[in-house]
Amino acid sequence: MRNLILAVLCSVTFFCLSCKRQDSMDRIIRESLEFSLEQYSAMAGVMADKPDLLPRTIDKDGNLVTAGSGWWTSGFFPGSLWYLYEYSNDPKIREYAKMVTSRIEKEKFNRGTHDLGFMLYCSYGNGYRITGDENYRDVLLTGAKSLITRFRPNIGCIQSWNSRQGWQFPVIIDNMMNLEFLMWAFSQTGDSTYYNICVSHSDVTMKNHFRPDYSTWHVVSYDTITGAVEVKQTHQGASDESAWARGQSWGLYGYTVMYRETGLTRYLDQAVHIADFLINHPNMPDDMIPYWDYNAPGIPDTNRDASAAAIMASALIELAGYADSEKSQRYLEVAEKQIRMLSSPAYRAERGSNGNFILMHSVGSLPAKSEVDVPLTYADYYFIEALMRYRQYLEMR
Numbered sequence: 001m002r003n004l005i006l007a008v009l010c011s012v013t014f015f016c017l018s019c020k021r022q023d024s025m026d027r028i029i030r031e032s033l034e035f036s037l038e039q040y041s042a043m044a045g046v047m048a049d050k051p052d053l054l055p056r057t058i059d060k061d062g063n064l065v066t067a068g069s070g071w072w073t074s075g076f077f078p079g080s081l082w083y084l085y086e087y088s089n090d091p092k093i094r095e096y097a098k099m100v101t102s103r104i105e106k107e108k109f110n111r112g113t114h115d116l117g118f119m120l121y122c123s124y125g126n127g128y129r130i131t132g133d134e135n136y137r138d139v140l141l142t143g144a145k146s147l148i149t150r151f152r153p154n155i156g157c158i159q160s161w162n163s164r165q166g167w168q169f170p171v172i173i174d175n176m177m178n179l180e181f182l183m184w185a186f187s188q189t190g191d192s193t194y195y196n197i198c199v200s201h202s203d204v205t206m207k208n209h210f211r212p213d214y215s216t217w218h219v220v221s222y223d224t225i226t227g228a229v230e231v232k233q234t235h236q237g238a239s240d241e242s243a244w245a246r247g248q249s250w251g252l253y254g255y256t257v258m259y260r261e262t263g264l265t266r267y268l269d270q271a272v273h274i275a276d277f278l279i280n281h282p283n284m285p286d287d288m289i290p291y292w293d294y295n296a297p298g299i300p301d302t303n304r305d306a307s308a309a310a311i312m313a314s315a316l317i318e319l320a321g322y323a324d325s326e327k328s329q330r331y332l333e334v335a336e337k338q339i340r341m342l343s344s345p346a347y348r349a350e351r352g353s354n355g356n357f358i359l360m361h362s363v364g365s366l367p368a369k370s371e372v373d374v375p376l377t378y379a380d381y382y383f384i385e386a387l388m389r390y391r392q393y394l395e396m397r
Helices: 006-012 019-046 076-088 091-109 116-131 132-151 173-191 193-208 245-260 265-279 308-318 325-344 377-396
Strands: 054-058 063-068 169-172 219-222 228-234 362-365 370-374
Touching: 006 245, 019 054, 019 076, 019 091, 019 116, 019 132, 019 169, 019 325, 054 076, 054 370, 054 377, 076 377, 091 116, 091 132, 116 132, 116 173, 132 169, 132 173, 132 362, 169 173, 173 193, 173 370, 193 245, 193 265, 193 308, 219 245, 228 362, 245 308, 308 325, 308 362, 308 377
Parallel strands: none
Antiparallel strands: 054 063, 169 219, 219 228, 362 370
């Protein structure tokens, strides 16, 4: 699922770390995972008294902000607990994971959102991968059927939001992240409908979302009758023509997954192009924690986005297993730098603080002045995933 395929790791010649450097990364990863385990154990204890709710962020006074299962981030906290159970084998964490995962089950019937990959696959998907619980599999397959109802054949994409703001059929780059869920459904059922939808969505998105430099627009809306592109804009970036940081990371991650799942080299090429654009961007800071938008006004005196870095790091670790040896080395170097920085006091909270979230300094939507410079559940989720992936890489060396 979200772990690296061992055979791929074995087949690639990775760059050599000195023993000291490897020991250092092993220590950093272990400390960050142990810290995450402490924070999320405390968070789970709090959530046990809040039935039907999931953590989202904190407010300006440091109070926990929660949301119901229909909020797009609902699956990240359960998914993080499943990863931490996988790491610790602690039965208490397993029970916590089961408890909060069950709160999302009703979303398997939700046909009003494209975010079922985030909501169900991060939670039930990790749970099924780890436990083999057939009830989890049933929830996932029902959810996958709900998700594909949003696919429009004459456009070739899964609709993201419903029509709004003058957009007839908006598709956001984030939607690439839901395809892993549908590819899993294909692997489970053999129904080529899932595969064909994923390939169509990926190809149309590759054609229309990306600029010549491999940056991506946030929103591309299509005419529902002709299927033609209606407009290319942003909803969360600095401008329509800017490179909103988290969106670039979503694209990188999504095409890396699509190469893994299909073996189609055009998706590997796309992922490599996106990675190289980000790594070599003139506004990428030396510590590799991006500003909230690569073209944000006020750089360098503007917000960083830990969530964009965590997603990017996790994607780069996997992409390193598919790229040529030179690029593989570079991708792992960047991911290592990001993990080191996110594990430092500059981004990782102190124990018992930060509403029991792990990372500080993420940005939800700066233009909307929503969730700016706060912890976010998806930043934590992809940080934990990156730690688990790098840990597996070290174990394979």
